[in-house]
Amino acid sequence: MRNRKTDSNKGKAVRDWCYNGFLALFLLLALSGARAGELGKAEIARRFPPPVQVGDKLTTVPAWPLTSELTPDAGPLGYVFESIDLAPIPGFEGTPFNLLIAIDARGNFTAVEVLRQHEPVFLSGLGEGPLQAFVRQYEGHNLKQAISISNPYGGRHQPTAGGGRVVLDGVTKATASIHVVNQTVLSAALAVARAQLDLAIPGRTAPAAQVRSELFAAKDFAALLQAGEIVHQRWSNAEIEALFAGSDGAALDAVGNADPAGEFIDLYLAYLNAPTLGRALLGDAAYGDLMRRLEPGQSAYWLAASGRQGLLEADFVRGTTPARLTLSQDGAPLEARDADLDFPPPPGAPPFNSLLILKTPAFAALDPGRGVNLKLEVVREKGQVYPTVFRQNLSLDYTPPAGYFIWPPTPLPEWLVAWQAHWPDLALIGVALAGLSVVLWRPRWLAMERRRLQIFRLGFLAFTLVFIGWHAQGQLSIVQLTGAVKTLRAGQGLGSFLFDPVSLLLIAFTLLSFFIWGRGTFCGWLCPFGALQEFVGLAARRLKIRKRHLPPRLEARLEQGRYALLGGLLLAALLAPHWAEKLVELEPFKTAITLGFDRSWPYLAWAIGLLLLNVFYSKFFCRFICPLGAAITLGGRLRRWDWLVRREECGQPCQTCHSRCEYGAIARDGRILYEHCFQCLDCVGIYHDAQRCAPLIFRARTGRAFPAPHRPAKATPGIRPTSAQSAALRGDTPP
């Protein structure tokens, strides 16, 4: 094997510089702002030709109103907006998607188009076609529906459509990106709907509760009132006077002031769609009539008042919205109208001065299972000819009994849906990582038996390549690093990593492994492309193809090149993202692993060429090109322990491990060069094997310890035999 000592010392200074440089670069990258939308009004208008007219961009929310030339006074038909202005959620590559989204006044998606995206898998892998096809699926659906993505497994974990739920077909090999797209579409549309549409939108797009129309129990008015199924509140004259106190509207109610304790109003409110309430309050005939008149999605509320104050203004027209009443949910008014229905007062109720049924519009998609608020405006006037008007609101909250509804399951956050969809992968990979940790923590038993180690290692690498790489799409990539850079640069958190649970699990484990075992845990065991290189190299050895070596000086120089590539990529991500998108194609991971070699020929040629180079020069890509490997090597400097066992004889005089290490990761002086070590555990096996370890063989044959090495006075760093090892070497105890 090559002598790395001199080159390694020279390289150390470079790596130190790189390490500090990259830290500084990361801090620098964290400081800057996000992108804004890219279309002007004219470009939007080209997409929405007459008779649709595009209005000026709103100041309240970054959206353009769409109106019709044919009905200019009818108000906006809907709104169009760029998602990047409202929900700039970073994708896999760190840059947010920019989607052009149009919704109508009822919250239905009328158009969704991808304006810009930087996801590697769509840029030059699958192409943008599958993504455009995916976003077109939103059209016709309402943003109040629970929209989710089909998962790759189907079966029990497959979300099912129906009951207000919509399941869109995902895109194979791009599940993490697609979850980000879904989150982006819904978040942006909800932001506009909350600002501009008269919709009652709960905190999340949960399907509304559905009333149990079969559930009926005969109850009288008093029982319903006592159970809180009908709510009411009484205000005295004095309480109303107190509302106006301090204003010029005070002391204007002579009748009320003469009887402060007298009733100003007793206001009643109940939900009518539930048969128990509806039939008790309206009677069977009127209830049946009302239910026939309501459209799907409409809810009806029963209002009544007794006392001096009524519900309706003097000039109220039946079938319209009462001017002084406002029904709302989550602070959003519901534009409720009079149902224009005659019905009697309920038996056993107090005498009312007014009765009213308010029905909500169907498109408001109110959730009837949740609370509503009723406001009644109390108006006072001062003066005769041009009176000054004073207004105060009386407020009544009401939530119908939960038992009257079927409750659809609360939707999970989009990132949790992704985790749920991948739980079988996560469980299996988690078990594999736990097993690998045990092996690396206590490698002796496995490593001592050469065949046992080989079976385990090849089995694990096959799992890494086939399951982690090709199946679970868990190939970590430099794109995640450049993506993190861009995300930080945009002043956003790294929350988008949550959408790719398999990668996140591997990233977390790799970060942890830096502190314990160093660089080789990922590169030696968990990198699918690294595993593919191992198998190609193994096949080459079986075919008796001889390995070649570059001159050591050239090799050492070339090894520094990957740090330059890493720095260049990070800088490009910061300063020239377009270049960064192209440069990351240096990695053959997308071609070989993500897309399983299903790609155009230049990419195939590059990936296959690297694998062929690996036949002659072991791990050629890892050692000379891989920018991710460079970053991981720098991370491996956080290692706290020299955990690979060594003896005093290692390197002087024994050269067994130095010459046997496939990766050239043992220096002539016996030190482990952890930055080159792929943790194959061969040297651990040799160390413990009385048939392969020269000092053990010598002692077995002669009964004496190996001749004492001529050590320099200063201890060689990296060689730290334990007292037990030293004792074993002296022949006191078996090693």
Ligand code: SF4
């Ligand atoms: S150096 Fe790069 S390709 Fe090689 S194992 Fe590490 S991450 Fe994978």
Ligand code: SF4
């Ligand atoms: S033989 Fe080389 S690569 Fe394998 S564990 Fe030992 S030092 Fe690392």
